[in-house]
Amino acid sequence: MSDELKLPLLDELETGPWPSFVKDLKDQAQRNPKLNQLLEQLEESYENRWDFWRGTVLNVAGYGGGVIARYSNLGDKLPDVAQFHTIRVIEPPAFVYSTAALRQLADISEEYGAGILQLHGMTGDILLLGYDNEKLFEAAEVLMEDGWDIGGSGNGMRTIPCCIGPARCEMSCYDTLKLTKYLTDKYIGYLHRPEFPYKYKFKLSGCANDCSNATSRSDMPVIGTWRDNIQINQEVVEEFVAGKGADWVIGNVTSRCPTLCMRLVGDRMEIDDRNCVRCMHCINVMHGALAPGNDRGVTLLIGGKRTVRNGDMLASALVPFLKLETDEDYETFCAIVERIWDFWGEHGLEHERVGEFIDRVGLGTFLDGVGLEPNPQMVRQPRSNPYIKFEEYTAPRIEGEPHKAANVLNREPEGPEAEA
Amino acid sequence: MSPIKPRAPRDNGAPDYEPYLHPSMQRNYGRWTGHRDIRPGVFVHEAESGDNLFTVRAGSPRLMSARLLRRICDVADKFCQGRLRFTSRNNVEFQVETEAEVQPLIDEIEKVLGFPVGGTGRSVHNIIHTQGWLHCNLPNTDASGVVKSIMDMLYEEFTHENFPQRVKISTSCCTINCGGQTDIAINLQHHHPPVIDHEMVGRCELPKVIAICPVMAIRPDRKDGHDTVEVIEEKCMYCGACHAQCPAIEIRDGDTDTLSIWVGGKSSHTRSGPAFMKLAAIGLPNNPPRWPEVGDALKRLLNAYKDGAREFERVGEWIDRIGWKNFFDLTGFEFTKYHIDNYRWARTTFNTSSHVRL
Numbered sequence: 112m113s114d115e116l117k118l119p120l121l122d123e124l125e126t127g128p129w130p131s132f133v134k135d136l137k138d139q140a141q142r143n144p145k146l147n148q149l150l151e152q153l154e155e156s157y158e159n160r161w162d163f164w165r166g167t168v169l170n171v172a173g174y175g176g177g178v179i180a181r182y183s184n185l186g187d188k189l190p191d192v193a194q195f196h197t198i199r200v201i202e203p204p205a206f207v208y209s210t211a212a213l214r215q216l217a218d219i220s221e222e223y224g225a226g227i228l229q230l231h232g233m234t235g236d237i238l239l240l241g242y243d244n245e246k247l248f249e250a251a252e253v254l255m256e257d258g259w260d261i262g263g264s265g266n267g268m269r270t271i272p273c274c275i276g277p278a279r280c281e282m283s284c285y286d287t288l289k290l291t292k293y294l295t296d297k298y299i300g301y302l303h304r305p306e307f308p309y310k311y312k313f314k315l316s317g318c319a320n321d322c323s324n325a326t327s328r329s330d331m332p333v334i335g336t337w338r339d340n341i342q343i344n345q346e347v348v349e350e351f352v353a354g355k356g357a358d359w360v361i362g363n364v365t366s367r368c369p370t371l372c373m374r375l376v377g378d379r380m381e382i383d384d385r386n387c388v389r390c391m392h393c394i395n396v397m398h399g400a401l402a403p404g405n406d407r408g409v410t411l412l413i414g415g416k417r418t419v420r421n422g423d424m425l426a427s428a429l430v431p432f433l434k435l436e437t438d439e440d441y442e443t444f445c446a447i448v449e450r451i452w453d454f455w456g457e458h459g460l461e462h463e464r465v466g467e468f469i470d471r472v473g474l475g476t477f478l479d480g481v482g483l484e485p486n487p488q489m490v491r492q493p494r495s496n497p498y499i500k501f502e503e504y505t506a507p508r509i510e511g512e513p514h515k516a517a518n519v520l521n522r523e524p525e526g527p528e529a530e531a
Numbered sequence: 532m533s534p535i536k537p538r539a540p541r542d543n544g545a546p547d548y549e550p551y552l553h554p555s556m557q558r559n560y561g562r563w564t565g566h567r568d569i570r571p572g573v574f575v576h577e578a579e580s581g582d583n584l585f586t587v588r589a590g591s592p593r594l595m596s597a598r599l600l601r602r603i604c605d606v607a608d609k610f611c612q613g614r615l616r617f618t619s620r621n622n623v624e625f626q627v628e629t630e631a632e633v634q635p636l637i638d639e640i641e642k643v644l645g646f647p648v649g650g651t652g653r654s655v656h657n658i659i660h661t662q663g664w665l666h667c668n669l670p671n672t673d674a675s676g677v678v679k680s681i682m683d684m685l686y687e688e689f690t691h692e693n694f695p696q697r698v699k700i701s702t703s704c705c706t707i708n709c710g711g712q713t714d715i716a717i718n719l720q721h722h723h724p725p726v727i728d729h730e731m732v733g734r735c736e737l738p739k740v741i742a743i744c745p746v747m748a749i750r751p752d753r754k755d756g757h758d759t760v761e762v763i764e765e766k767c768m769y770c771g772a773c774h775a776q777c778p779a780i781e782i783r784d785g786d787t788d789t790l791s792i793w794v795g796g797k798s799s800h801t802r803s804g805p806a807f808m809k810l811a812a813i814g815l816p817n818n819p820p821r822w823p824e825v826g827d828a829l830k831r832l833l834n835a836y837k838d839g840a841r842e843f844e845r846v847g848e849w850i851d852r853i854g855w856k857n858f859f860d861l862t863g864f865e866f867t868k869y870h871i872d873n874y875r876w877a878r879t880t881f882n883t884s885s886h887v888r889l
Contacts, residue, residue: 120819120820121676121820123820123821124676124679124680124820124821126683127679127680127683127686128647128683128686129590129592129647129678129679129682129683129686130590130591130592130644130645130646130647131592131679132592132594132595132675132679133679135592135594135595135596135598135599136594136596138596138598138599139596139597139598139599142597142598143597149665153664153665153673156664156673156819157664157673157676157819157820159785160671160672160785160786160788160817160819161671161783161785162664162667162668162669162670162671162783163664164666164667164668165668165778166668166669166778172538173538173541181666181668195666197666201543201544201545201546202545202546203545203546203547203548203551204545204548205548205616206616206617206618206619207548207551207552207553207556207614207615207616208551208614208615208616208617209550209551209613209614210604210607210608210613210614210615211613212546212551213600213601213603213604213615214600214601214604216600217597217598217600217601217604218597220597221597226596226597226598227594227595227596227597228594228595228596228597228600229593229594229595229662230591230593230595230600230617230621231593231617231619231621233659233661233709233710235619240666251539252538252539253539254539255539255540255541255543256539256540258543258546259543259546260541260542260543260544260545270545271545272619274619275616277560277561277563278548278552278556278560279553279556279563279576279584279586280563280566280576281563281564281565281566281576283561286561288548291545292544292545292547292548295544295545296544296545299542299543299544300542303541303542319799319800319801320799320800320801321798321799321800321805322619323619324619324659324711324712324798325798326798326800326805327711327712327796327798327805327807328711328712328798334800363842363843367802367843368802369802369803369804389800390800390801390802390804391799391800391801392801392802392843395801396843398565398566399565417707417708417709417710417711417712418706418707418708418770419706419707419708419770419771419772419775420743420744420745420770420772421745421875422745422874422875422876423708423712423807425712425805425806425807460742461739461742461743462739462742462743462776
């Protein structure tokens, strides 16, 4: 069969030093011949600059998420790819594997699907490609029999990518792997059965280097931080300054501090920790001499996403600091998450990410709705426009009264309809 | 016929990670004290216990066959006690406990897998990308092929650390933009409003189609006795949100869709903090199988960055310092009216001062 394959455009992608997916797919086609037709369809796309896949909803019994259905519009001509679905398998935290586990996935993928995988999807999942309607169910059963689980598509929670964290990084300020597993297991129902207005992504990073790209790509980034002082080992600072020179340290470390909270005095480092925003730059450059503090936890952000539909959004600070060590800490974290899901779930519109929801109702209303107090850490600056929609007749006084704003969204219904 | 088997257990959750960790990571979990870079693609972590763990990072194409995955496993079985990990940028990381094993491991990776070792520190890192024509229902360009073409061109930049700071690239095949906010992104642009198939559109949930438009450019209509919608073309900004909701509203056009290059995005909170990407170059042809025009523009951009940026400056931070006028002068990209934002936060992007570089 493969001798007859004519792929003039794709063949051009077999040359060059970077690993070639075309060569790889052709090799696997000896075991899974349906890949020949996948390549034929891809060649048609290259030739016509056109896509030939159709997506619909398809699920394994008992699940509402975990399967991405793909039907080919060229199915009559290329029956092997007429049904070519993807299974989203929940990945191990931090993408760590034993070879035995990966071989299991390779075997399942060859036996039931097209023998190809993607490691990993944008939301951290393992993608197994190329299942027809029947094999899809069989593969899902086998996966679950072997201890894997599927989920994380549609209007529900996504699988959680996290950085390598304490497993192999001295910078990590909380246990990203443990929280990933905890949240995945606790909220597994939301991964299996989508029931939110739209998708909800957690991404977990152990420090502000944000190796899981959480801030620009997740509804709830969890970024590791500390609230005491940066640890300074002045002896190593001295060695560092001796090696690199004071000018280099001033030019590349202290003057690059976003709040200019540090300065080099002789060959000692002085830091005004009250103004440190935990950006990690100085620690990255002078690791060994500087390290995150000891009183560690997380900053919780909210509302990041990529483009569709209201445009890109970076997440913004919601809870400046939260400890994540004890069971109670984890419960506090989850209480915040669940209040957000309740409020957004109740009032969010179809296809409205939580960031878009906040834009529509206002962050103030959102805070009322989820029961969090406003905090100057949440904004770059207070408002500069004077159109304040007060909810009480007299504004809260300076130093004054507790926050008692009426909650517009939760206000009791009034009027004849409510009485009926 | 096989008898109906009972259903497999549900709610397995995330796999238990502990047995998947390299034995050194199990022993030293949470007790790492520092790390050093050895060479591009190789770094070592040091633990309180005195243990060292050497990591070799290799670029993968993300899409891989079962056979290739088994070969990756063979390498990990031979050198890494049967453990390995992937990174968020589709690299494979192999780990060994002594420096003496590093070179043989690299040789094995290159020989058995053909993967390049690199993608660390001040190199061009592996590309974050999605599926494109290979398997997505919405794109109008490919992902794997674009990545292959670019990384063939930037192979040396991946395997060496020759830039002022790390360079992260993403690609996206439609305006949903699955790729992250990165230093450089290659995205698809549409050039006209969607075309509606009035026969088929009734199969979609029309209220949802109308509601999803971010600029309320879709309203209900009737044609030939069918319920349908119309697009108010003056309002439409070619985002394609409606197409994702209803395939009968077609935003893509094989003849007119183009690629654009965006710069200055950043996920990390270091220094200047996370940032959006901004439009640099438009109108690049969507030209499979090698997208040479995109490659040329990327090279021009990377050269300007390499020559002009200071140590530690990411692409966006470099541009912040030198200003957009100098950026467009240095790259030779044309600045057009389409570079000026006209969406919701447009005014926040205007220069509200007399600060101009002349």
